[in-house]
Amino acid sequence: MNSEVDPLLRLHPAAMVIxxxxxxxxxxxxxxxxxxxxxxxxxxxxxxxxxVLLGAGVLVVLAALWGFLSWRATTYGVVGGSxxxxxxxxxxxxxxxxxxxxxxxxxxxxxxxxxxGVYEVRVETAGGGTxxxxxxxxxxxxxxxxxxxRGIEGSRRVPVGAEEEASGPExxxxxxxxDLLVAGATxxxxxxxxxxxxxxxxxxxxxxxxxxxxxxxxSLAPNALILALILTPAVALFAWLLAIAGTVLAHFGFTLSxxxxxLYIKRGLLERREATIPLGRIQAVRVxxxxxxxxxxxxxxxxxxxxxxxxxxxxxxxxxxxxxxxxQALLRRAAPEFAVAPPLNPxxxxxxxxxxxxxxxxxxxxxxxx
Numbered sequence: 001m002n003s004e005v006d007p008l009l010r011l012h013p014a015a016m017v018i019x020x021x022x023x024x025x026x027x028x029x030x031x032x033x034x035x036x037x038x039x040x041x042x043x044x045x046x047x048x049x050x051x052v053l054l055g056a057g058v059l060v061v062l063a064a065l066w067g068f069l070s071w072r073a074t075t076y077g078v079v080g081g082s083x084x085x086x087x088x089x090x091x092x093x094x095x096x097x098x099x100x101x102x103x104x105x106x107x108x109x110x111x112x113x114x115x116x117g118v119y120e121v122r123v124e125t126a127g128g129g130t131x132x133x134x135x136x137x138x139x140x141x142x143x144x145x146x147x148x149x150r151g152i153e154g155s156r157r158v159p160v161g162a163e164e165e166a167s168g169p170e171x172x173x174x175x176x177x178x179d180l181l182v183a184g185a186t187x188x189x190x191x192x193x194x195x196x197x198x199x200x201x202x203x204x205x206x207x208x209x210x211x212x213x214x215x216x217x218x219s220l221a222p223n224a225l226i227l228a229l230i231l232t233p234a235v236a237l238f239a240w241l242l243a244i245a246g247t248v249l250a251h252f253g254f255t256l257s258x259x260x261x262x263l264y265i266k267r268g269l270l271e272r273r274e275a276t277i278p279l280g281r282i283q284a285v286r287v288x289x290x291x292x293x294x295x296x297x298x299x300x301x302x303x304x305x306x307x308x309x310x311x312x313x314x315x316x317x318x319x320x321x322x323x324x325x326x327x328q329a330l331l332r333r334a335a336p337e338f339a340v341a342p343p344l345n346p347x348x349x350x351x352x353x354x355x356x357x358x359x360x361x362x363x364x365x366x367x368x369x370x
Contacts, residue, residue, distance in 0.1 A: 008075035008084060014116035015074070015139035020067030021112060027059055076137055078151035083123060085135045095135055101125045104276035105149050106133075111270060119145045123152070153262070153276075169259030172333050173319060175251060183300075183321035184247030185240070186292040251320045258334055263303075265318070277316065281305045285318065285338040287327055299324045303335075 066089070074087040083102060085095045108120040121140050122133035140148065175183070252269035263277040284304040293299060301318040322330065331339035 008077040008079070008086065009144065011071055011074055011076075011137060012116070012118045012139040012141050012144065013071065014113075014118045015137075016064075016067040016071045017116070018067070018112055018138045019070040020063040023063040023066045024059060027063070074137075076135075076148075078148070083135065083152060085137075097123065097125055097134060099152055102152050103281065104278065105152050106276055107145060107274040109272040113139065114272070117141070121145055121148060169257035169262075169264055172256045172258055173322070173330060174256075175254035175320060179321050180248060180251060180254070181244065182298070183251065184244030186290060186296070186298065186321075187243055187247050188290045188292055189243040189246060247320070251317075254320055256319055256330075256334065263318070263334060265316075275316065277303060277305055277318075279335060279337075282335060282338070285331065285335060286315070287324075289324065293321075297324045298322070299327060301327065301330070 069089045070087075073089050073092070074085075076083070076085045078084075078099070081099055083097045083099060085097075087093060103124045106122045106124065108122065109118075110120070113120055116139065118139040118141055121137040123135040123137075125134045137148075249269045251267050253272075254267040255265070257264040257266075261279045263279065265273075265275045265277065267273055282303050282305055286302045286304065287299050288302060289299045298321055300320050301322070302315050303318045304315050318334070319330065328339050328341055
């Protein structure tokens with residue numbers, strides 16, 4: 001914990017490209033709709049196309065310049081028992097985080113980071129309470145990431161990019177491909193997928209006139225029942241497949257490991273994430289058995305961790321799917337303090353009357369008001 005890195009270090013040069021791409025994305029988001037409107041209102045004349053290409057070239061040059069300046073202005077290090085981050089092109093800022101306040105050092109490797117062989121490093125503090133990390137380094141090499149983790153966490157760490165090492169963490173459980181697909185099929189997230197389809201249908205409405213939909217409905221009206229019988233299960237099946245795809249993207253390669261007083265979770269297909277959960281911060285472990293999983297005796301594990309991640313007291317997936325009978329065995333290896341199975345007693349029968357009363361009274365009031 002007393003490691004010092006002085007002077008402060010710079011990010012990997014790939015940070016210039018990553019920051020430039022972020023700038024391009026923000027500028028495109030801000031100018032896409034006005035640009036499309038101007039393009040179609042003026043027509044696709046050679047002059048208009050030339051102006052668009054010229055604007056795109058200027059955009060790329062400015063983004064590249066901004067990426068370089070951002071890289072040059074950003075330095076970091078572990079100095080005097082604190083993590084320090086300096087950044088800012090026009091307005092300089094310096095963030096100092098005492099090492100005892102650091103909750104975790106997580107890594108994210110998106111598609112761009114994977115192309116350059118670098119990692120985004122996120123430093124979280126206890127009680128961060130926001131969706132953004134307290135400090136983020138967009139591009140560090142494997143060695144620099146390992147050195148930063150060593151400086152912050154000391155010897156209780158996990159080697160970045162190494163799945164198995166003799167001195168590394170003990171792998172407690174991996175999610176197989178079969179279990180990954182079962183987790184997606186039984187996740188119960190079909191409602192979220194249906195919501196996405198509903199949003200997509202609203203976007204679809206913007207491209208077609210009201211007359212088009214009216215003619216479509218009139219032509220399909222004689223076969224409305226048959227169409228409904230076909231479309232309803234088709235939409236449900238598509239939403240179910242979307243839910244499976246979302247689970248695969250989020251939990252592909254899910255691996256739970258332990259090293260000393262830390263749990264490490266690796267997961268993700270397109271964006272590889274590695275999260276650190278200190279055992280001392282875990283407040284509770286929740287065993288969830290969804291409606292679709294109960295008949296098969298399957299469950300998922302979640303941890304309630306103090307001041308970790310997006311909220312102060314966030315719930316994170318500890319393992320997405322395993323047989324209910326193997327929960328205690330995994331907890332004995334991962335978090336022995338929570339490997340308890342106290343006997344559960346049913347409520348007394350006299351409580352049934354109160355439950356029924358509390359459930360029916362609101363419905364009666366609504367019926368009377370209607």
